[in-house]
Amino acid sequence: MSMIVSSIGQGLLWAVLGVALFLTFRILNFPDMTVEGSFPLGASTAVTMIAHGIDPFIATIAAFLVGTVAGLITGLLYTKGKIPVLLSGILVMTATLSINLRIMGSANISLLNQKSIFSIKILQHLPKYFDSVFLGLFIIAIITAGLIFFLQTELGQAFIATGDNPNMAQSIGIQTDRMTIMGLMLSNGLIAFGGAVIAQSNGYADINMGIGIIVIALASIIIGEVVFGELTLNERLVAVIIGSILYRLVLLAVLRLGFSTNDINLISAIVLAVAMILPQLRHALNLDKIIKKGITPHD
């Protein structure tokens, strides 16, 4: 039972990444590879600051700010430099490896016996693994509520319009370049923030911790969409959080079933592929209509 609690806690912490990637991947409609760089960037910034005796909360906020800079650079390369978005992201991701080494001064920094955001007193009295659950819930609730609020504002609506149809958005006077840059900054800031939180949960920052991060973030988005079907925008953000938890539970199940851990990457790729194919399959077999007929009462 406590393993499931732990997975839910981890899912809530990793959900920050899913929600952050949602902004670029789903709303702006492009794959932002910067995240594989901004995630360890946030982790190394926060962990290095904490190791130098700076308050963990300030360090975590600083990670967010550093992440927005990474997003800003990708955004400028894409909008002003006219470099394709995938490439802009990869360039920044590559550059951050050197930056992270500069920040940390070595490939791995430990947080053992250091204060972190998990050291708050209230969290210490909880049963095993509930510290991640409570802190994760607190963090993701604030971020999601903030984003939902933001997306209803005039600025947020302009941001959504930019993703939906940039030409139309431009024609009604929205400065799409600015919207894109803002989205990348916000998204990467949150990713770096997530990196800072997860590094503190893991107890260390490592130069290679960004590898494969984009798959984890995508998994929560896609699983959330597939499992819950048609949703409003706000609901979709919530679905991403549940998707992140479900992904952790799937991984746990795989470990529990005794699969070799060598196969875990293959298995998570299969889970994702199946999740992505499922909607087409359902459509092709006309299952949607059949299911609807089955559950709606005759009128």
Place this chain on the structure above:
Amino acid sequence: MNKRLLSAIAIIIAFLAVAFIVTSKPNTQEKKSTYVPTVGILQLVTHPALDQIHHGIIEGLQSQGYSGKKIKIDYQNAQADQSNLKTMSQKFANENADLTIGIATPAALSLAKTADGNNPVILAGITDPAGSGLVKTTQHPGNNVTGVSGDSPLQQHLDVVQQVVPKAKTLGIIYTTSDHGGEYNAKNMEKLAKKSGYTVKMYTISTTNDMQQVAETMASQVDVVYAPQDNGVASAMKTLINVTNQEKVPVIPAVETMVKDGGVATISVSQYDMGYQAGVMAGQVLKGKSTANYPVKTITKGEMTVNLKQAKLLGINLPASMVKEAETKGEVFK
């Protein structure tokens, strides 16, 4: 709001509420008389050196009487995906593992964090346990963590350099920036070599793809190359040797597998021995020895390995004593 979404949230909250109440109660499980200890082994990635450590650990535990039905070993390998390390460490914690063993630094850090000062953690193949913050000092670990450190016998390596190429003045050292152990060894070797009067030039690669170009620059600027115990350089050893052979620059690596790949000679610490010692220490701790005062063991005794084919190719006459030592105790590649 979408019904399925709401019910999913409701299920999760209900589950958490139940778990909160259940796990709040003190654990009343009693240990049975025929108690079988559980040991969790966590490895960062599949890699020949790390696999040897794992193999050694198992046999080290056996030597302490922990084999077959007398022990339950749960072996997990994160395959370099660091997001797995946490889940796997917690799996051990949930199985009430009596002791955990970490192979490579991130794995050990993850275990130490999860154990949080309670259950013993044994390190295997961690280059710099004190620098990584895993133990207070290697003599008095002071906590629940101790183990075996894989410190490279750098002075002995420098002796090999002097024996193989006595006339060399400029020493090139190449390491991977993202490999904590490689960097640590490279920087220590830099100090040692400077003391011995060498002009030292440092070269770094960030991935194995950089090797060709960095090696080309390096080979034209140095008399001899030292390659520390470093995963990146070990993987790209063939590329390095292709380049240095063209310039007739000998390479002295830190590990015997790298001699096999084209290094001239080295004194190498066996990874298996390191694992074996870690296994022995784990056995002792299971029997009740306290970790706090159990000094970290550093294995420095190494065996000579020479590559005669490579020496011939570079026109180097290896000292007869060296070859003899390799023939009797170590390994000779022809």
